[in-house]
Amino acid sequence: MKTNRTPFVIRFFAATGCKGWLAIGFFSLLTFVLVPAAHLMLPADHALHVSDYAVTLIGKVMCYAIVAVAMDLIWGFAGILSLGHGLFFALGGYAFGMYLMRSIGLDGVYKSHLTDFMVFLDWKEYPWYWTGTEHFLYAVFLVLVIPASLAFVFGYFAFRSRIKGVYFAIISQALTFAFMLLFFRNATGFGGNNGFTDFKRILGYSITAPEMRVTLFALSAFMLMFTLILGRYLMQSKFGRILTAIRDAEMRVMFLGYNPLWYKLFIWTVSAMLCAIAGALYVPQVGIINPSEMSTANSIEIAIWTAVGGRGTLVGPVIGAFLVNLSKSWFTVAFPEYWLFFLGLLFVVVTLLLPQGMVGLWQKLRHRSMR
């Protein structure tokens, strides 16, 4: 059998075409060189200086963009709407947050080796599941494994029972809600409704230092680009074609001999893992994680970013995440009480008039101007 044996690594990166790599090159220059330089080297009163606020905001939105792309993989390509992505994001944040809490050391309010909330609850030692969380690499391991394992188990039972559509969305939301209630309890050992905050350092470096801010910013950018490259490979592979086939005609896929369970479960778990990584990058940048990250509104917002940008397009969700979140940070200052109305309106307008989101609109306009 004659086969074309291009090494996998090359195929993996070649999936992102020339235009994609050009965009990635440009984005790398911006996020690895220009923004860090403008933030660190230019004086605060310089016209091109990028402020603390801007670096943190963009860094945060890039984490959201990773989540939006992860949502697109499962919703746009596999046709499974999840309203539980806020959970995986929050769990990733909590897993890394445990390390951040341990790194506070004796600098907490109570000068104890325990976290402040544990002292406050009069606990004498760390619960067993906090064991080892003072090690950075173990925390990274938890980020990668815990949310993905939960997703795997939940997905296995849901997909095996052939739960689809709105039913899947509802039970994924129910799971998220249950976890939110669990995390609100002080006894759960994750700081109750205050969650984790007052972080001091990562790997010994101050978390408020500009260099740290820029590092986290660049890491978020790197992760976002990696997510897009991975997404592009997956979606142009045979795996991706089968996934969209499951979305369009699951019955036919089954009668061709594929078991949709494993296909859905794979992309679902990958998607959850990406959310968890995004959450872990998000928490040190915003300096807090609490159970409100698992609220219903958060998971719905993730779906809105993806829908606004354009489902099934990879770059669309990134645009959607930026557009919605940047307008959110402007709106909530200018008209704080109207933001949710605006968000709802945006969702209705996009659903009714722009089923393909912003990317679809752009394609339509370009198509029209070319004629």
Next chain:
Amino acid sequence: MSDTSVNMAHGMGENLSEPIKNNSILQLSNITVSFDGFRALNDLTLTFQVNELRCIIGPNGAGKTTMMDVITGKTRADSGTVFFNQTIDLSNLSEPEIARVGIGRKFQKPTIFENHTVFENLELAMKVDKRVRHSLFAVVDDLTRDRISDTLRLIHLGEHTEQVAGRLSHGQKQWLEIGMLLMQEPQLLLLDEPVAGMTDDETERTGELFNSLKGKQSLVVVEHDMAFVEQLKSNVIVLHEGSVLCEGDLATVQANPKVIEVYLGR
């Protein structure tokens, strides 16, 4: 054609209740399926021989589609057994497993991947490892390309290779689905109204295709189009109220008073 004559020797109006010892590809025994008290299949017993082409006809509600559902694992029988290749008990297998042991099914309404190209539709159907791990790293190799171009010739879609399948005409979609089944290299092909919505010309060419498959693959065709059934010159089974009413060549069946009463006479 010698296989069919064996069956015809059983005569009309009789169920083939005795399991055929040697060469059966599919053996349904005493299958009963009820939906809310309605018996869609009623003690149905049928045997299909290796490399035989058989047509199944019957009025609406006779149980033709339910029979296909039972064979392919979409519906579970309340009682009775289905054996494939005499040893494989299909009642324990899921739909994908049944597809992998070698049964291909065409649905009544063409079921293809509308957003994929014709080429991709055939690629996904090809008989290869269907597990996730394989699909993640698979490349379209020369073997795949050759198989696909052979199939494209058979189904007359060579000029539409890169076209999105949703834009094909109805008849072309039917052909594409048949092509996908051929890519699966099944031992047994179940075809539910394969020429519905085709032009006369397309129907005739489909008949030629099926006739060319005779003797290479086992085919079971459910059809309403009598001209098409006649073209296939095969043994015909008439289903009625979930069991076999009679069996024989088309002319004999059409002359049967019971058949005329329940079906053709109306």
